[in-house]
Amino acid sequence: MAVFYILLLFMIVAAIIAVETKNLLSAVICVGAIGFGGSLMFLFLRAPDIAITQIVVEVLGLIILIRATIARDVTLISGDREFFGTVVSVVILFVIFLAGMQVFATLPQFGAPIFARLPEAASQAYVRDGLSDTGATNVVTSVYLDYRAYDTLGEATVLFTAIVGATVILRGKSRKLLEDSDA
């Protein structure tokens, strides 16, 4: 259990540094550290699929972010927004945080997942019948690509949409005269 606390505290410290540092590049690298902390955390939470995915996504995401920040005025971050607005937002966020803290008592204890208590839960069936239903020995894959494959189609579409969107946003000339096209 201790390892979870250590990793989460590490992630929180990295997050605070990422939020508060003046240098944009350091902020990006701190977010990378959060990602790698998360990846380790997934590994200890017995989710190797997620750990692999998280680590490769992290690398690529960092490349994208560093591409964005490098050679730009990365250190020129002045302070926060106007003082009054900041105070109001912080108070609202603090209230949400206090409200959220009441919620976790209703969840099952950490380490005793809800599906273990419910014999009819879908996850029980996935673990029990996943192999005989789909033939994949990786139960996560059988959920991801067979039981809930429709979600995966949606997910592939999200990525496709985002990439088409990015190329659209980054294209050079966006308007032309109408007369050109009539010809």
Place this chain on the structure above:
Amino acid sequence: MNVPLPMFVAVPLVVAFILPMLPKAGKAIATLLANAVTICLLVFAVMSVGQARVYEVGGWSIPLGINLVLDGLSSLLLLAVSVVSAAAMLFSTRYMEQYTAKPKYLTLFLLMVAGMNGVVLSGDIFNLYVFLEIASIASYALVGFGGEHEELEASFKYMVLGSIASVFVLFGVALVYGNTGSLNMAYISAAIQEMGMNAGLAFALSLFIAGFGLKAALVPFHAWLPDAHPSAPAPISAMLSGVLIKALGVYALARLVFNVFGVSVPVGWVLVALGITSMVAGGFLAIGQWDFKRLLAYSSISQVGYVVLGIGLGVVLLARDASPAWAALAILGGLFHLVNHAVYKSLLFLTSGSVEMATGTRQMKELGGLADRMPVTRAACTVASASIAGVPPFPGFWSKLILVIAAVQARFYWVAAVIVFVSVCTLIMYLKVQRYVFLGEVPEHLRHVRESRGTMLAAMVLLTVLCLAMSLLVLVPPLRTSVLEPAVEVLMNGVNYSRTVVRL
């Protein structure tokens, strides 16, 4: 004939995947194909009116796999989405010639339609989140399609707020899963009935209200809409204002509140409060605008307020269990206003696009006297304005009348007063549009303006005719019982939804 429900999503998706693969010369084919898809979806939607079905994707029975649910409410929204998208696609055929990268525009358009159809049909909250993201991401890119300063700024603002909303929704999904151990709406609903609401579920519900409220641009969360909707190309503005905020915001909220979590008085009052603040604030802010499309965008906030008000009144009345008939009337008013607004607001945005394309500006102070130059656009705009302002024979009048009757019968006299008051504000703002855009002196630089041609005109005429015919939807009994009343029934049924879905 029963259309397999995944077809509503699969057809636009597959065509969207094919379009970028076409060679450069295939632009005409791409346009034709995209129009064919939207018309095909319209046919599917008309064919599935009045049906109630459950489709189990992959053949997995309900708790294991994902199910798609078609019922009255879904088919109403499907109809609205497909009508508006068919008209907007027809309009873009010509309008989008002024931008580059048209095939990519068509791809993103179809993806957005697919995402909305997926949201409307989904019976699984995580699946709803995924399709919500498809529609949202496509719309972020489309808002920034112009690539100029304003577009990029609006797109960034929209994307940040939209992403925060999505993360809220995902967090809500996680909390619901942690409390009930299920993702299927019917099973969650059954589990909630069994164990009652607890703090975790209440927090999840408030996250959903914040998240979907952000997508629906209700007033405390409306900051992105007045920038995003005017910055997009006109057909996209029509899609965003016409159906996107409703399919992603209002529909999802109504579905979760009525069918999954069950109605309760506090939630009803929250919705009524959100609706009324949106109506009033949107109305006031709109009157002060001089940008044609920006005025329309603020007016959208106000009009979505009406829809949420109707639904919220329904929740309050239903939760008090006093007068189900008046609750049904309030919901009917809200839903009828939803479809009405989908038609006439998209028509208004199309006319604004037509004016902008002809004159090159959308500042109302620079416009004027276009009534003779652009007669069709003017006629379309007048019909839509009269409708949105609630002038008697037009459909907007009936939906507002129904809302007023429901409010009076439920003894919320002040709500009825607010509805009438905002209606007057709406009338003022559309008189302003008429006065400054279409009447008055023609400025020197607009002497040679020509009416729009071709498909743009066709799309506007189509929507105008539809707008005139909308009143029949509530006045003719067979139409009402086949289109609107099943939708009201779905919401009135409340948490019996779970039993209905399991039985189907």
Place this chain on the structure above:
Amino acid sequence: MKGMTVIVKTVASWVKVLIFLFGIYIILFGHLTPGGGFAGGVILASSYVLLMLAFGRTFVEDNLPLPVASRLDCLGAFLFALIAIAGLVVGGTFFLNFLYQEYLVGEPFKLVSGGTIPLSNVAIGLKVGASLFLVIFALSVFRCDSEKPGDEPSPDRAVEKGE
């Protein structure tokens, strides 16, 4: 971008093959071991990113022209949707795992098992690899063309070509 020193180039050209193979392994064995189409696809993309960093942009563009990458992206997504529709056509249900049991029984722990799952993994891997390569390329092209902030950029001729 001229690329880096000879040492980096040599090492990169060796490592690239290993990364590429590892990506393919992750994709193909996704239904048996941790990993899958998405993770493998990202690894495939990162092998190209490594090449781009070591050899410069033009070298990569010669190897994998952008139009091809763009088509591959669409093709992967299209194949995945096709698998879903094939389920509808063959078995009557959207996304039916139609290859399982009827045609390919497959034993557990064999590469050929799990019906359509490996095929879906391949489609996703193709799609993800191509699309992430595209986006990183587009971002890097944009950056190089608009070094000076505030300028009206004339960005990504290359992406224009890719359309």
Place this chain on the structure above:
Amino acid sequence: MLYALCFLLFMIGLYCAVVKKNMVKIVLGIMIMEYAVNLFLIMLGYRAGGTAPILGVSDVNRQTASVAAHFLNTAVDPLPQALVLTSIVISLGSLALMISICIRTYAKYGTFDITEIRRLRG
């Protein structure tokens, strides 16, 4: 308690996205929120002393293709893991789009500061 720390991470991200005025910082804030939610989902499915939901050779009875009881009783919940795979991809997609908008805006305005990028009123 672990849930609360995870929620704290979420709130740090939300704070960053709401209060900061640098575009890249806002994007980073949203990323932190997404990490927190993903972590939360996986933590919901964790079982103390559990095993990963991946069958080894010893967990399967070859003849009946049935799964051994000890695997059934120790495997962690596979469903949140499948959900998180999906949501990681979604967050990568939106990251790519957001960064494209950021750098395009930077090319137009020469700054990442959103208080200076303000042509639109309201």
